[in-house]
Amino acid sequence: MLLLSCxxxxxxxxxxxxxxxxxxxxxxAADSGPAKSKTSDPLEAINRTFFHFNNWLYRRALxxxxxxxxxxxxxxxxxxxxxLFTNLNYPVRVVNNVLxxxxxxxxxxxxxxxxxxxxxxxxxxxxxxxxxxxxxxADFDQTLAxxxxxxxxxxIWPALGPxxxxxxxxxxGDTALNPAxxxxxxxxxxxxxxxxxxxxxxxxxxxxxxxxxxxxxxxYVAQRSAYFDHQFTATKK
Amino acid sequence: xxxxxxxxxxxxLSAIAAQAESPMQEMKATTEKVLLLLKDPKVQGExxxxxxxxxxxxxxxxxxxxxxxxxxxxxxxxxxxxPAEKAExxxxxxxxxxxxxxxxxxxxYNDLDHVDYxxxxxxxxxxxxxxxLTTKAKVEHPIEYRMEKAPSAEDWKIYDVVxxxxxxxxxxxxxxxxxxxxxxxxxxxxxIKSKQPATxxxx
Numbered sequence: 001m002l003l004l005s006c007x008x009x010x011x012x013x014x015x016x017x018x019x020x021x022x023x024x025x026x027x028x029a030a031d032s033g034p035a036k037s038k039t040s041d042p043l044e045a046i047n048r049t050f051f052h053f054n055n056w057l058y059r060r061a062l063x064x065x066x067x068x069x070x071x072x073x074x075x076x077x078x079x080x081x082x083x084l085f086t087n088l089n090y091p092v093r094v095v096n097n098v099l100x101x102x103x104x105x106x107x108x109x110x111x112x113x114x115x116x117x118x119x120x121x122x123x124x125x126x127x128x129x130x131x132x133x134x135x136x137x138a139d140f141d142q143t144l145a146x147x148x149x150x151x152x153x154x155x156i157w158p159a160l161g162p163x164x165x166x167x168x169x170x171x172x173g174d175t176a177l178n179p180a181x182x183x184x185x186x187x188x189x190x191x192x193x194x195x196x197x198x199x200x201x202x203x204x205x206x207x208x209x210x211x212x213x214x215x216x217x218x219x220y221v222a223q224r225s226a227y228f229d230h231q232f233t234a235t236k237k
Numbered sequence: 238x239x240x241x242x243x244x245x246x247x248x249x250l251s252a253i254a255a256q257a258e259s260p261m262q263e264m265k266a267t268t269e270k271v272l273l274l275l276k277d278p279k280v281q282g283e284x285x286x287x288x289x290x291x292x293x294x295x296x297x298x299x300x301x302x303x304x305x306x307x308x309x310x311x312x313x314x315x316x317x318x319x320p321a322e323k324a325e326x327x328x329x330x331x332x333x334x335x336x337x338x339x340x341x342x343x344x345x346y347n348d349l350d351h352v353d354y355x356x357x358x359x360x361x362x363x364x365x366x367x368x369x370l371t372t373k374a375k376v377e378h379p380i381e382y383r384m385e386k387a388p389s390a391e392d393w394k395i396y397d398v399v400x401x402x403x404x405x406x407x408x409x410x411x412x413x414x415x416x417x418x419x420x421x422x423x424x425x426x427x428x429i430k431s432k433q434p435a436t437x438x439x440x
Binding site for chain 2: 028
């Protein structure tokens, strides 16, 4: 009887989620990314330097150029450019869907490419989505995650942005699938296309970046946490 | 008599069940109400931004569980705080979230094409509601609302929003951890105060 009473007393005083004094335990936490303790950032000092550099590059170069581009290029035109580059990224998505044994997704991607390249006028339009053929996202980082390669340390690359060690290998793998390497395309055209893709993409999200920076106290930590959580969710599919 | 009592009990239970909406139904009602308010012709245009912001803030006030959200964002630091510190943090944090997210919703609502309600999962008095927002550009954004219904409460309230896999609570918890490690809890309060609307600047 005494033992039962002690047990009841202990349980009554043990912090629970209903007790606002205790730390909150989210029952859905496992659905989100890794706990902070599991993300590795031994190069934080260097990463923060590159983070500030990239932020400076964005404010001094990319944002003003994107704003100027936005004034001369109406949104429908910029959305066509966005869709064109999405269509051209087909090799990355289809190869990685196959490597992940997602053959149905690879089939859908191929159907999308054919439809959008023809009916969609070289990918400028996206009739495939209207016909329920949705994008099947996949890249080499995701493929490596499927093969249980861990993320590794966190890195920030100048001008390129954040990537884990695995993500860096992923970026290299995706770059190798860029058609520019296999077709006889002059370097100046490839560089120009990359520039247009970057400026066009930025022009569609300028205010969101500013809003996000205002909504964070430590943008470096916010970006790192968001990167790993996003990767976790993308690789869960 | 026993038969009439049974019929009455069944009718009463049905009435109670009909009134107790599921978390997904409540989120749907809130989302549809906010969109209806924002699309009112009387509040369109840049000049009416303040009014739209206030409409969103009013709905956020009703649907969010600020104390639970703040408690989740402080993580283990919550247990170390005095009741007065907790109250101040909850007040500052809720204003911080309302200011930032009301702004974004009041700006980008027109980009929305439609909302698909995917489903809900209920664990005791907690729930997860998943939706997909599709923009006019046909880009899909999966969102999950994590909600709680306190024993004495009538409705479900949001304590976390997960956008494309990124949990708002987890993200802020990581940030607040870093700020407290670098300075202190008072330093964190000072940083949040510095982000109030009058001092918001584009970096």
